[in-house]
Amino acid sequence: MKLGFTLLSVAILFLSALAYFAFSPKYETQRQWIINQPIVRFFLDRVNRPALILSGGLAVGLFSLEIFLFQRSYYSQSNGNSYLNEWARHSLLWEMFFHIFVVSVSLVLFGAFTYWTLISRLSYRVLYFLVFAISVFTEYSCQRSLSRFSDAEDIKLFLLTTNLETQTDALKMFMNWLGILPCAVFALCLLLFKVPKRNAGWKGMVAVFIAVFGFYLLVAQQKVLYKNYVKYPVVSFNAFFRTLGDYTKIAASTRDKTRETVEIVPTAHRPTNNIIFVIDESVRGDHLSLNGYFRKTTPYLESLAGKGMLQNWGIATSVTTCSESSALFLATGLKIQDLPDLKDKAHEAPTIFQYAKAMGYRTYYLDGQMNVLWNLKPADMKYVDEWWNFSRFLEISNNREKVDFAIAETTKNIVETSTGNFIWVIKSGMHFPYYKRFPENEAEWTPFFASDRGGEQVPDQLTNSYDNAIKYNLDGFFKSLIPDFRLAANTVVLYTSDHGETVGQDGNPNFHCGVTKLEVVVPLFMIGYAQTNLDTKFRASHENLFATLLDLMQVPQSARRREHARSLLQARERDTVPRFYVGPGLLSQDKFQFE
Secondary structure (H helix, E strand, O other): OOHHHHHHHHHHHHHHHHHHHHHOHHHHHHHHHHHOOHHHHHHHHHOOHHHHHHHHHHHHHHHHHHHHHHOHHHHEOOOOOEHHHHHHHHOOHHHHHHHHHHHHHHHHHHHHHHHHHHOEOHHHHHHHHHHHHHHHHHHHHHHHHHOOOOOHHHHHHHHHOOOHHHHHHHHHHHOOHHHHHHHHHHHHHHHHOOOOOOOEOHHHHHHHHHHHHHHHHHHOOOHHHHHHHOOOOOOHHHHHHHHHHHHHHHHHHHHOOOOOOOOOOOOOOOOOOEEEEEEEOOOOHHHOHHHOOOOOOOHHHHHHHHOOOEEEEEEEEOOOOOHHHHHHHHHHOOOHHHOOOOOOHHHOOOOHHHHHHHOOOEEEEEEOOOOOOOOOOHHHHHHOOEEEOHHHHHHHHOOHHHHHHHHHHHHHHHHHHOOOEEEEEEOOOOOOOHHHHOOHHHOOOOOOOOOOOHHHOOHHHHHHHHHHHHHHHHHHHHHHHOHHHOOOOOEEEEEEEOOOOOOOHHHOOOOOOOOOHHHHEEEEEEEOOOOOOOOOOOOOEHHHHHHHHHHHHOOOHHHOOOOOOOOOOOOOHHHOOOOEEOOOOOOOOOOEEOO
8 A cells, every 4th residue: 555545544543533532422531531630621721622623634634635646755755765664774663753753743833833823813814824825835846846845955056056037937847836725725714714802913923933943953953864865754834844944954054164274385376377167057968969969069069179179078977966066066076975965074175266276376256147156155255366247247248148158258358368367167058948048040959848837848849949058058158268269378178067957858857956867967078188198988077077177277286185086187997987976965865876
């Protein structure tokens, strides 16, 4: 029997037994004894019994509804591990009772919220209903896009690693209108249940919210509740506040971290070369004709390779499947062995900007996605000489589709007029919806998918949109950066993408931030490196890029604070090792082997 129906059956049996005890004449004596106990009498004299019964019914009803709506996904993560299977496999007896206690308290807290809403006056009910609706629609939309309720990484990604346009697109794509069902039932109960004469004020509800948030902040510290990245089950309302508690805990631990220092290298002087590190957005490596794709999506890059200007490692792998964690991993040079990053090494390890400054480079951070600092800490910016954000490039280009071309022109002007520059580029790239990444008159493959609703895609049209975006945006970027095959002297470009993309394959609505192999398939190539002793048969990953940049900067081994994976300048095919990746964040517990 399916897990959802099993739990629902147990709940029905329990409620049936409770109802039988409450109403059967057989147990009248026992009921009266319980009712006459001082603490019970004190409670019953002050509680609104109809509201209490209704709030309990709503809690059980929401739990039952979400079992029917989400079934396996409510109790599973995208790796297919059932919450109860994981718990049974790893838990001790005391852990079992701890889990039951936490889940029970969660339902009681939701019942307390519902109860206080029912006994409040109308104006307060409207406010509390909005809180309920926001939590439900947030979590139901996460179910639609990620097949799970939210977690702390989702807040981080939505608030800190997306701009307003991307946030709006995400809401259009994944808004789950099934949330209307519980909201409609809750609204109907609020309308039909009369406001009691002794109605409640706002102080009690503040106490309820403090209790809810405080409880989840407390349990966020308990690793036993997060085994193998599988969280204890709660209803959508609780999941929303559980995520807030998790995020607060992570943010607090990150805030106190300080970076290790990198001493200025005594022999360092103003370098005579330029290093450009380009991190694209959502580019899947096997959709580049440079890597053998059947459509000519990257003809200019192929021409660069034909002239011996481009060294191509072909299909590489990202270590994570989301932008912020991927960029942070690349900026700090962690290794896959460091994950899950439970000790927050990503906010202790020196960044690539620290090494660049130690070697005398002028540093640039060119961001085509965000107006806020999203993959570094404010303290890291003292090592960045110039930070150009999305708004600045939008102002230059006056066109959302041409932001990346403005970045290319800016970068080209820097390296053509000076040397000794380290330029970190975050492209706007190929983020869904793809049709917004190229003008309609530049579409080579039609019909293309021109909608913001990710779950309603037509696979062939979606692929057409994606391929058009790659040819226009990616190939066009390098035409602007390296016009007529002319790259500024002593300049090296290292290119990859933050992660891959499913492109809706197999009807998967999760374009990235999941755990599938397609989400870590990224391109990797270098342009302008003068040496010819590179072995591009080495199967590379993001792990290899930090040491590659250090080698390009000629950072001596004695100045390197940590051990990093092998540099591409040194790696040979015989050095290839199995490649692994994790899920959407550096805290992801499971590792997956790519090959």
